[in-house]
Amino acid sequence: MNKRLHAVLTVLLLSLCLIFSFSVRAQTEDTRVLIGDPNKTSTGRVLVKGKVLGKEERSGLFSATVAVKNTNIGVITTEDGSFEFTINTGSYTLIFQFLGKQSKTIPVQIVGNGSIEVTLKDEVTALQQVTIEAQGEDRNIAVINAGVNQLSIKEIESLPTFMGEVDVISSLKALPGVGSVGEGASGFNVRGGRTDQNLILQDGAILFNANHVLGFFSSFNPDATDNFTLYKGNMPANYGGRVSSVLDVNMKEGNTERVNVKGGLGLVASRLLAEGPINKGSTRFLVAARASYSDWVLKQSKNIDVVNSSARFHDVNLKLTQRINASNRLNLSYYKSGDYFKYTDEFGFRWNTDIFNLNWRSAISDRLVSSTRVVKGDYRSQLFDPSGVDAAEVNNGVDYWQANQTFYYNVSEKNNLTFGADYVRYDLKDETSTPLGDNSGIVPETVDKESGNEYALFINDEMEIGQRLGVSLGLRYAFFQNVGPYNVYQYDPTKPILVENITDTIAYGKGDKIKSYSGLEPRIGVRYKFNESTSVKLSFNRTQQFIHTLSNSAAATPTDELQLSNTYFKPLISNNYSIGLFKNYADNKYELSAEVYYRAMDNLLDYKDFVDLLMNDHLETDVLAGKGRAYGLELFLKKSKGVLTGWLAYTLGRTEVQMVGDEPDETINDGEWYPANFDRTHSFSFVSTVQLRGSSSFNWNIVYNTGRPINAIESNYRIDGTIIPDFSDRNAYRIPDYFRVDLSFTFGRDILKAELRDKLADRRYKGTLTIGIYNVLARKNAYSVFFKRPDDFGLLPRPHRLTVLGAAFPTLTYNFQF
Structure with a gap:
């Protein structure tokens, strides 16, 4: 022991001498x-x-x-x-x-x-530390905008995963202010916003569905993804069209020097990527594909319904980059993604996305850069009942065009200006119902859908004023036109908006203007640095949303109805406020932040009781518009250096809705505020990595959430022999709390025997093996609670827990690169 201590002291003394010698020199x-x-x-x-x-x-x-x-x-x-x-x-x-x-x-x-x-060098060290933001160590202190999280794929590879797949959206749910309604729920909720209130971009192109297999996977191939940024506080003015957040995902470009191959083999899915130069120095390519084969896992179940079910997905990324000259670059990409799910012979759904994306980036001068983007997208979804007299398929979706011109102007070292224009054309697909099989009693039906044009002009200026003050000023002007062809029902103005009160129909032809909306969206962010390790940030932004998703369920599904703002559905408007304190300790080894947010929303949509949205050509008779509010506290502690890295995230938040109408069926809970169906009062996550040797690591993830609200049957009464259930107020009860622990272990080449490591050292081939367990404690977390009358036909139905994944799920993935 004394010899070891003496050796350590000697090394420290020599190090100090060398440092002193270098300083003098x-x-x-x-x-x-x-x-x-x-x-x-x-x-x-x-x-x-x-x-x-x-x-x-x-x-x-x-x-x-x-x-x-x-x-x-x-x-x-x-x-x-x-x-x-x-x-x-x-x-x-x-x-x-x-x-x-x-x-x-x-x-x-x-x-x-x-x-x-x-x-x-990469910001992430060889220890594969978990880092939330991918720039300077003190970036959380220095950046002007609050509520911004930036991550790269390298930074989330060490997180425990479901079925061995590194996942963009799952990693976001471990951050404060971000969550979902539970396992098997697509989408994510940010600071009290619904899933459709998030603008999701892949290389600047809008995604209407970014989930696979009931939300267990996202549609972003981790091998093809470079980095991603979540704006949940102050959104720069160049982003618009959604009121809650922006998830901006940037995909990789092909390697300029050599051909690389990368992939992974898992129990339920595999992926493969190839990239490299075509004409070295000017042209490069990237091809990535991912597909699942999870049906064999379902066959192992003892439940006959699960055995007869099916679930699979796929996605493909193609990208070609052409350097025209020293100042101009052209990117052409194609993205295809799809999902298929069938639960025995009861129901199923499928969806597909196709996106063509062209981007021209030009350095006009040393200070001015231009980015021009044109996108053509096609999103299709289908709900089907495969058997019986109700066997049918219901189709909907949207075709859309995007055009964006953005200029980045470096005014000075401390002043950067962004300005430009946006255009999006939405053509909603007609909703169709088609019978399946000879025994189906469904009659073919079509519900017409309308189109819309969304225009925007924006300017955003980020500037440093002195050594302490930073300001981001933005202004966005948005203009929306609802256009035909479409039939608009007219209602008796002296009576409620009900089907029986329709008095006339106005038929609009193709391109006819039906209704227009416009408005300014100011964006303000302020940061004041007390010193190099402490800052306070304030932000306000006003946002508008002209396209909505209508869903009967708490979670988004691929077959939710898309609805444009029109005569009866006004744009959703949100005013977002936040203030936060950011503090770093021990030479940026520890980061601590506390943020308070408040959001006030107008024209928020909710539904009358027992509404049916499918094949409904008069949605305005069943959908209500009211107010919403969300407020909360976010605490975040991160350790980014050392053998043990990770973070603690806690959110105390409430999301509430108020619906007050002129008629009794247009008012919910007597006009009082009630919790939204995805409201969770407390959310906690603990993510950590222990670095072992080289690229080997041990990782764990602990998640706790308060149960979300539901309606419940409180009593029954009988009328002429018929038992009628008496429901509670809207969202008056909550399901049980959610708790989950995940573990994983990554074996790197470094843990192999020395002679084997030496043989592999000269080769480009690299491989790691990850094993893990999702839901180690095998908790039967409730996704929802439903009521079922007992077998003895008692008067009061009893609550039953619906669990999507109530067992420990092992994962095994082999990742390779050469």
Whole structure:
């Protein structure tokens, strides 16, 4: 023991001596990097060229920023990481930055025309630490906007997964202010918003469904995903069309230097990616595919209904990147995704998405960059009853076009301007009901749907004022037109809006303007730094939403109705407020934040009792519009360095709705505020990783949520021999609380025997094996509670728990790369 202590002290002493020696030397010698030939010094302006490389990618980084400190000079790298600028000779400091990489600051002495090459390392260290934000260590203190979470796929690979798949949306649910109604629920809720109030973008293209297999997987292939950002507080003005949050997912581009292959083999799904150059330096490709084969797992069940069920999904990403010249780059991508689910012979659904995406990015000057995007999307969904007299399929969906022009202007080192315009064209697909089989008694039927045009102009300015104050000012103007062809029912103005009160129908032709809405959306974010480790942030933003999802259930499903704002459905408007305190400790080793938020919503939709939304051509008679409010406290503690990393997240929140109408059936709970059906008062998550040796790690995930609200039968009464249930007020009761523990262990190459490691060291092939258990305690967490009359035909139906996954589920995945 004494020998070990002596050795440690000796190493520490030598380290201190070396540090002291280096410090003294740094004071006596010029450590600046020389650019230019010292034997051919120049005066006046000279040309500086260079290249910014990624250490892990071994290739140039596109769109990295190169700035000259204390000047207005700043440039963005081209496709292969190259840059150039002119400057007077002299001493300067160059700052190199790229999202997901460690920034680098280099003092230089420029004596003439010359070049410099810089390599940036990943922000995530070799310990695979869990990091919430992918830029500087103090980014949570310095960034202006509150409520922003940025992650890369590398940063969530260590999280325990369901069925061994790294998942974007599942990782978001471990953050404060983000949740869902439970297992088997598609979508996610952010700060009291419904699932359809989130704008989900993949490379700038809108996704209407980002979930697979009842929400257990997201539709983002982890191998093809680069990074993603969730805006749950202050949304920059270039985002719009949804009121709750923005999930902006960026997909990878093909490798510029060599062909890479990456994939994974799991118990229920596998994936494969190939990327590389076609014409080195100018053209590159990426192809990624993922598919499931989970039916064999269902066959192992002892429940005959589960054995006769089926669940599967697939998605494909194709991307081609063309460097036109040093200032222009073109991206063309295609995305296809689909889902199929059938529960025995009772019901099923399928959905498919196809997206073509074209993006042209141009560096107009050293300070001005243009991004032009055109998207064509097609989303189709289908609900079907496979057998019996009700056998039929119901189809709906939407075709849409997107066009976006955005300019990024670097006014100065401390001032960045974003401005541009948006356009989205929605063509809702007619809803059709078609009989299945000869025994079906369903009559074919069609419900016409309308179209809409959404336009927007936006400008957003982020600026640093002095050393402490940062301000983000944004303004978005949105204009929406509801257009035909469509038939609009007219109702007796002296009577309630009911089917029996229809007096006339106005038929609008194709392209005819039916109804228009418009409004300004101001966005304000303020950050004040008390010091380098403490800041406070305030934000306000007003948002509008012109497309809605109508659903009878608490969770989103692929067959929910899409509804545009029209004569009877006004745009949803939300005013969002937040204030937060952010504090780092121990040289940014620990991050602590506390945020309070409040959201007030107008024209929020809810439903009358026992409403049927399918094949309904007069939805305005069954849908109500009222007010909503959401408020809460979010606490977040993260440890980002060391052998043990992870975070604790806690949310105390309420989401409430108020429906007050002119008629009794248009008023819910006597006009009092009541909890939304996805409201959870308390939410807690604990995510952690223990790094073992090299790339091997032990990971766990603990989740607790308060049960969500439901309606319940409180009593029964009998009328002429018929038993009538008496229901409670809307959402007066709650299901049991939710609790789950997940564990996983990743075996890296580093744990192999030394001789085997040596054999693999010279090869490009890398592989890891992950084993884990989802829901270790096998808790039968309630997804919902339903009421069923007992076998003895007693008067009062009894509550029964509905559990989607009530057992411990093992996972096994082998990931490889070469």
